[in-house]
Amino acid sequence: MKTLFIGGIKSGKSLLAERHLLLNLPRYAEKPYYLATTEFLDEEMQQRIKVHQQRRQERFITIEEPVKLYAAIKKCEGTVLVECVSMWLNNMLHHKVPEANILRELEAVLSLPRDLVLVHNEVGFGVIPDNALARQFVDLSGKAAQLMGQQCDKVFFCSAGLTLAMK
Numbered sequence: 001m002k003t004l005f006i007g008g009i010k011s012g013k014s015l016l017a018e019r020h021l022l023l024n025l026p027r028y029a030e031k032p033y034y035l036a037t038t039e040f041l042d043e044e045m046q047q048r049i050k051v052h053q054q055r056r057q058e059r060f061i062t063i064e065e066p067v068k069l070y071a072a073i074k075k076c077e078g079t080v081l082v083e084c085v086s087m088w089l090n091n092m093l094h095h096k097v098p099e100a101n102i103l104r105e106l107e108a109v110l111s112l113p114r115d116l117v118l119v120h121n122e123v124g125f126g127v128i129p130d131n132a133l134a135r136q137f138v139d140l141s142g143k144a145a146q147l148m149g150q151q152c153d154k155v156f157f158c159s160a161g162l163t164l165a166m167k
Contacts, residue, residue, distance in 0.1 A: 002116045004148045007158030013119050014083055015055065016156065016163055021081050021117045022059060031061050032079040037088040039066035066091045070108045079115040085148070086121035089140055093133070099140055106144055110151040118148055122157075 005017040021032055038049060053062075060081070065072040069088055073080050082088070085106075092102045109116070124142050129135050149155050155167040 001154070002110060002118070002152040003154040003156070004118045004120060004145075004152040005156050005158055005163070006120045006122050006145060006149075008122055008125070011158040012161035013121075013156075013158035016158055016161070017081060017083070017117050017119050018055070018060075020156075021079060025079060030078045031059065032081060033073075033076045034060035034062045035069070035072055035076075035080055035082045036062060036064045037066050037069070037082065037084060037091065039087070039091045039094070067095060067097075070105050070112075073109055073112055073114065073116070076114065079117070081117040082109075082119060084119040084121065085144060086119075086123070086141060089144060090137065093137060093140065099136075099143075102140065103143060103147065106147055107151075110148065116152075118152070120145055120148060 003017075003020065005013040005020070007013040025032055036049070038045060041049070063072055063076070066088065069082070073082070089102065121141070122145070123138050124145075129138060149167070152167065154165070156163040157166050158164075
């Protein structure tokens, strides 16, 4: 089963995704994997990461991989929570990976025969950004969201710490 949690920043999507995964994990299953993709670490981002780390404690096997999403997930033998696809897209653009390659890798991830819970920021509700890189990110993010929305079995929109089932 592949599940997408999509919403704005601070909408509660990460916590909701974690809870969903833990509540729906078979009792006999090993600990799920938590694939953390954040690469850019200023002081404020380090605080955000610390909150996530404290919240998940020992309930997950944490893997930190900012770029090689497919390779990291392929090595996992159980359910994987990807936190978050948006940061992975950001990293890929930073490393100047062509958009077609990024989307191909995401398609490959979605084709893996494993349960996935994906977290993604909805960034398309605002105004068109005033610079080319930001516009490229918003466009790529929208394309990635559409791909995940089509390929995932369940899609939840998150806002105010609540979910709305879209699929």
